[in-house]
Amino acid sequence: MExxxxxxxxxxxxxxxxxFKKHFRGxxxxxxxxxxxxxxxxxxxxxxxxxxxxxxxQIEIRESVSGYLYRSVxxxxxxxxKHLKVxxxxxxxAMEQDRSVNNTSSRLELGELExxxxxxxxxxxxxxxxxxxxxxxxxxRYQEIADRLGLPVKTxxxxxxxxxxxxxIKLADFLPTSILLILLTC
Amino acid sequence: MRESDKIDDLLxxxxxxxxxxxxxKLVADWLEQDxxxxxxxxxxxxxxxxxxxxxxxxxxxxxxxxERFKRSVETPKVITHPASLFRxxxxxxxxxxxxxxxxxxxxxxxxxxxxxxxxxxxxQPLTDTLSDGSIVHLNKHSxxxxxxxxxxKPRREVELKGxxxxxxxxxxxxxxxxxxxxxxxxxLGTSFNVKxxxxxxxxxxxxxxxxxxxxxxxxxxxxxxVAIIPSxxxxxxKKKKDDILYNYYFTGTLVCRDTPxxxxxxxxxxxxxxxxxxxxxxxxxKKMNTAFDLSDPLEGHLRLIxxxxxxxxxxxxxxxxxx
Numbered sequence: 001m002e003x004x005x006x007x008x009x010x011x012x013x014x015x016x017x018x019x020f021k022k023h024f025r026g027x028x029x030x031x032x033x034x035x036x037x038x039x040x041x042x043x044x045x046x047x048x049x050x051x052x053x054x055x056x057x058q059i060e061i062r063e064s065v066s067g068y069l070y071r072s073v074x075x076x077x078x079x080x081x082k083h084l085k086v087x088x089x090x091x092x093x094a095m096e097q098d099r100s101v102n103n104t105s106s107r108l109e110l111g112e113l114e115x116x117x118x119x120x121x122x123x124x125x126x127x128x129x130x131x132x133x134x135x136x137x138x139x140x141r142y143q144e145i146a147d148r149l150g151l152p153v154k155t156x157x158x159x160x161x162x163x164x165x166x167x168x169i170k171l172a173d174f175l176p177t178s179i180l181l182i183l184l185t186c
Numbered sequence: 187m188r189e190s191d192k193i194d195d196l197l198x199x200x201x202x203x204x205x206x207x208x209x210x211k212l213v214a215d216w217l218e219q220d221x222x223x224x225x226x227x228x229x230x231x232x233x234x235x236x237x238x239x240x241x242x243x244x245x246x247x248x249x250x251x252x253e254r255f256k257r258s259v260e261t262p263k264v265i266t267h268p269a270s271l272f273r274x275x276x277x278x279x280x281x282x283x284x285x286x287x288x289x290x291x292x293x294x295x296x297x298x299x300x301x302x303x304x305x306x307x308x309x310q311p312l313t314d315t316l317s318d319g320s321i322v323h324l325n326k327h328s329x330x331x332x333x334x335x336x337x338x339k340p341r342r343e344v345e346l347k348g349x350x351x352x353x354x355x356x357x358x359x360x361x362x363x364x365x366x367x368x369x370x371x372x373x374l375g376t377s378f379n380v381k382x383x384x385x386x387x388x389x390x391x392x393x394x395x396x397x398x399x400x401x402x403x404x405x406x407x408x409x410x411x412v413a414i415i416p417s418x419x420x421x422x423x424k425k426k427k428d429d430i431l432y433n434y435y436f437t438g439t440l441v442c443r444d445t446p447x448x449x450x451x452x453x454x455x456x457x458x459x460x461x462x463x464x465x466x467x468x469x470x471x472k473k474m475n476t477a478f479d480l481s482d483p484l485e486g487h488l489r490l491i492x493x494x495x496x497x498x499x500x501x502x503x504x505x506x507x508x509x
Binding site: 010028113121141 | 191192194195196197198199202204226229230232233234236237238239240241246248249251252254255258259319
């Protein structure tokens with residue numbers, strides 16, 4: 001049952017609880033892959049639900065509720081990361097001392113790939129990033145993603161194609177070019 | 187849509203097992219055509235496999251999360267603002283116990299909208315969140331008074347004695363107003379430090395815009411600026427921020443950039459509660475450029491200073507001397 005968006009706040013606790021439990025895990029997983037911090041991820045998601053809880057006026061959600069929630073996660077996480085950068089400017093000395101360099105030449109290629117993949121992933125546009133998240137990390141089928149976000153399946157297909165295409169372009173330098181190497185590590 | 191884009195969509199569908207029989211055949215033919223095509227597909231596969239490693243491994247329990255959420259909406263103090271998290275929040279565990287104890291008391295007493303609450307710190311800095319999501323970091327021996335709920339009021343008002351760093355949640359319709367000794371500070375959404383004594387108040391703005399006011403005048407203060415309210419009747423003073431020695435009490439690090447030893451020693455004695463004496467005035471003016479981790483022992487920092495500035499450091503009767 002899709003909940004009427006105008007009823008989602010503290011006045012309808014049963015419906016709110018249902019919404020919360022349905023989406024919390026997916027939202028938390030998404031937040032975690034963006035901010036890489038368990039506590040931060042939980043607090044960001046809790047905060048999104050808190051704002052919904054407290055809303056006195058009716059919310060105008062022009063899309064599905066899931067879409068709204070996932071978009072909030074994306075935006076709040078990016079804001080959090082931006083804020084961290086400002087604070088990190090004051091701690092630049094301490095951070096330089098912390099960084100440990102671990103380079104063994106045999107591991108180098110794949111380690112670099114992972115690091116750059118993470119960065120490239122978080123640079124995907126919002127809709128693309130969200131759909132990739134739901135497919136890869138929540139392991140949802142295209143139809144399920146389409147239902148949750150209120151989008152046609154064709155859009156999901158396009159966005160997933162776009163995601164892989166963009167990632168491949170950004171990671172071109174780090175992808176091993178030898179097919180043999182890949183088959184051995186599969 | 188470009189031809190190449192279409193093949194990308196199909197490749198992913200095949201990879202994920204979403205393709206129809208006809209689409210699978212199309213892809214198989216395409217792979218057959220050229221070595222480069224096979225390489226292209228393998229690159230997609232590599233990315234897909236690698237991305238699995240970035241997945242969040244810990245399973246989160248949504249029922250427990252719901253319980254945590256319910257508790258947080260019923261006590262006014264435990265709501266958090268995403269930008270508030272520092273690694274050093276673990277260091278104020280003692281303060282958190284105090285907050286939990288107080289939260290329990292509130293839960294039992296269910297505060298009404300007009301009830302006035304106090305946030306007070308003793309020997310440790312204390313961080314807390316107000317009901318609008320604003321975060322307050324109190325330095326030692328400081329004191330903040332505020333109403334339990336800001337809902338239904340035209341402004342968000344608090345009163346400060348001592349020193350605190352504020353991160354005010356943005357709300358253009360409801361200005362955040364801080365009462366200090368001889369004036370008020372009005373904010374819309376920003377981060378800044380207020381040091382308030384009986385006589386004067388000093389405001390250092392980190393981000394955003396703050397309006398400072400006393401009976402004589404009103405003044406806007408922006409990022410990297412400092413305002414001083416000397417006393418009730420005197421005009422306000424504004425100057426450029428030249429040090430970063432105000433957020434140390436919640437970041438856990440004292441960052442020094444061309445900072446004179448006088449200031450460093452003053453902050454050290456406050457944080458570590460020790461007496462440090464500079465035996466002559468000349469050394470007080472010497473500058474240091476480094477960051478001190480405040481969880482490390484004081485002697486270590488002083489030893490580093492003595493080495494860097496080529497001065498002597500010794501201890502006598504529990505007092506530390508630099509000469």
